[in-house]
Amino acid sequence: MKVAIVHEWLDTYAGSERVLEQLLLAWPEADLFAVCDFLPEAERGFLGGRRPRTTFIQRLPFARTQFRKYLSLMPLAVEQIDLSGYDLVLSSSHAVAKGVLTGPGQLHVSYIHSPMRYAWDLQHQYLRESGSERGLKGAIARWMLHRLRIWDRASAAGVDVLVANSSYIAERIRKVWRRESVVIHPPVAVHRFTLRRDKQDYYLVASRMVPYKRVELVTAAFRRMPGRKLVVIGDGPNMKAVRDAAGGAANITFLGRVSQPELIDRMQGARAALHAAEEDFGIAIVEAQACGTPMIAYGRGGALDIVRAPPANQPTGVFFAEQTPESIIAAVEQFEGLAEAITPEACRANAMRFGEAVFRDAMKALVARELGAR
Structure with a gap:
C-alpha cells in the first residue's frame, strides 16, 4: 500500500508538527508533501531525514518569510499535488491541506486541527487586527475570505473521513462543513512529565502572554485573594495588561520565561494550575495533569475533553463558567473545598489517555477499519 502524508506548511516545530511526527512514526513508509517547507535545519529531526515535496508557493518572491500572505493561492497550490499513485492519503489540516484531490479508489483521512477560523467565525477579528476593515484593501480581503x-x-466534501482533535472542533466541523467527524485527541509527550505528590502552597499559570489566553483575568482574581499565592510563567505582547491586572500584589510572583526543566518543576509543585483560555484542545492542560497537578480551567473548548470535574468519578479539577475574575475566585474556592478528593494519581492517569502511542494506535485502527470496510 502506497501512503502519502500531506502537511500544511513547515516553518517551525509546534503543535501540528507534533501530529505530523506521530503520523510519520505510524506510517514510516509514507511520502511527505507540504505547501512549502522553510523549516530550520535544527528543527528537522522529527522528519527522519525526509524532504517534503512542495508546491509553487515555495518558489514565489519573499515566500521564506511571507508565505502566509499567499493564502489565497494555496487552494490552487494544494490541488496541484499529484497523489494519483497512492492508496492512502493522510492530511493534517488547519487551512488547506485537506483540499488535495483524490479519486474514488483512494482513502483520504484528514486530521482537522480546526476549520479556518479567520475565514469563518473570526473573520471580523482578522480584518480588524490586519487593518483591513475599510477601503480597497478591506474589500479585497472580504472577497478573498468569501x-x-x-x-x-467544497473541499471538505471530498474527504472520506474527517478526524477532529476534540469534541469542540467536531462541533465546529458540524457547524461550518455540515459533516460528522471522529474525535481523536492530539498526541502529548506525557512521558516527559513525572508525577509529584508533594504539592506546595502556590497556584500556577504558565502561558504565552497573548490576549486570547486571558491571563490578566487570573492575576486580577488573585489580586483579590491576598492569602493565596500565584506564580506566573511566560511572556508576550499582553504582559503589560497581565501585570496591570495584578496591581503589584505581593502574593503574585512573575518569573517570565523559564527553562523547560524549571517549568516542569513548577508545574509538578503547584497546588493547582489555572487555564483561562477557550482552546481547540489544550496540550498544556494535559501536561499539568501528567505532573499530577489538578486543573482549574475555563469550562469551554477542548478543556471539557480533558479535565474530569465533579461529579465525575476520580475528578482531576474544576471548571469556571465565565471568563471573569469573580468566576475564577469561585472556582478556586470550590477546588479548595474538595481538594482532598482530587489526587495526583488520578490526574496522572487521566493524562495518560492522551499519550503519543495512544494517538498512533487510534489513527492506525481508524484507517484499518475504513480500509476493511471498502
Missing part, C-alpha cells in the same frame, strides 16, 4: 469559505466547504 472565496476561501466556498472552497473550504
Whole structure:
C-alpha cells in the first residue's frame, strides 16, 4: 500500500508538527508533501531525514518569510499535488491541506486541527487586527475570505473521513462543513512529565502572554485573594495588561520565561494550575495533569475533553463558567473545598489517555477499519 502524508506548511516545530511526527512514526513508509517547507535545519529531526515535496508557493518572491500572505493561492497550490499513485492519503489540516484531490479508489483521512477560523467565525477579528476593515484593501480581503469559505466547504466534501482533535472542533466541523467527524485527541509527550505528590502552597499559570489566553483575568482574581499565592510563567505582547491586572500584589510572583526543566518543576509543585483560555484542545492542560497537578480551567473548548470535574468519578479539577475574575475566585474556592478528593494519581492517569502511542494506535485502527470496510 502506497501512503502519502500531506502537511500544511513547515516553518517551525509546534503543535501540528507534533501530529505530523506521530503520523510519520505510524506510517514510516509514507511520502511527505507540504505547501512549502522553510523549516530550520535544527528543527528537522522529527522528519527522519525526509524532504517534503512542495508546491509553487515555495518558489514565489519573499515566500521564506511571507508565505502566509499567499493564502489565497494555496487552494490552487494544494490541488496541484499529484497523489494519483497512492492508496492512502493522510492530511493534517488547519487551512488547506485537506483540499488535495483524490479519486474514488483512494482513502483520504484528514486530521482537522480546526476549520479556518479567520475565514469563518473570526473573520471580523482578522480584518480588524490586519487593518483591513475599510477601503480597497478591506474589500479585497472580504472577497478573498468569501472565496476561501466556498472552497473550504467544497473541499471538505471530498474527504472520506474527517478526524477532529476534540469534541469542540467536531462541533465546529458540524457547524461550518455540515459533516460528522471522529474525535481523536492530539498526541502529548506525557512521558516527559513525572508525577509529584508533594504539592506546595502556590497556584500556577504558565502561558504565552497573548490576549486570547486571558491571563490578566487570573492575576486580577488573585489580586483579590491576598492569602493565596500565584506564580506566573511566560511572556508576550499582553504582559503589560497581565501585570496591570495584578496591581503589584505581593502574593503574585512573575518569573517570565523559564527553562523547560524549571517549568516542569513548577508545574509538578503547584497546588493547582489555572487555564483561562477557550482552546481547540489544550496540550498544556494535559501536561499539568501528567505532573499530577489538578486543573482549574475555563469550562469551554477542548478543556471539557480533558479535565474530569465533579461529579465525575476520580475528578482531576474544576471548571469556571465565565471568563471573569469573580468566576475564577469561585472556582478556586470550590477546588479548595474538595481538594482532598482530587489526587495526583488520578490526574496522572487521566493524562495518560492522551499519550503519543495512544494517538498512533487510534489513527492506525481508524484507517484499518475504513480500509476493511471498502
